[in-house]
Amino acid sequence: MTGVDLTAWILGPLLGLMTFLFIFRIILTWYPQVNLNRLPFNLIAWPTEPFLIPLRKLVPPIGGVDITPIIWVGIFSLVREILLGQQGLLTMLAHVN
Numbered sequence: 001m002t003g004v005d006l007t008a009w010i011l012g013p014l015l016g017l018m019t020f021l022f023i024f025r026i027i028l029t030w031y032p033q034v035n036l037n038r039l040p041f042n043l044i045a046w047p048t049e050p051f052l053i054p055l056r057k058l059v060p061p062i063g064g065v066d067i068t069p070i071i072w073v074g075i076f077s078l079v080r081e082i083l084l085g086q087q088g089l090l091t092m093l094a095h096v097n
Contacts, residue, residue, distance in 0.1 A: 008083075008090045015080040021048050022076065025069040048072070 022043045065083040068092035083090045
């Protein structure tokens, strides 16, 4: 297993998991009564909050709606496609070797 394969093997599930967590975070915004400090919701809030805090300083809520999780879903999806998609950089490097 080459370094490129190992990187793709780690990044693929990691980027997929983060996208999945941010989608859950978007769904949780529909339920404001949910306490993000209690199980099982803190399992979603804990890994996503460090990404959301700095972006919230740059992107204010629009109409009272926090859109930062949506932005992160787009970012993680784009990075996954650029690196691991059919024409992705790591995919192409793996085929060269």
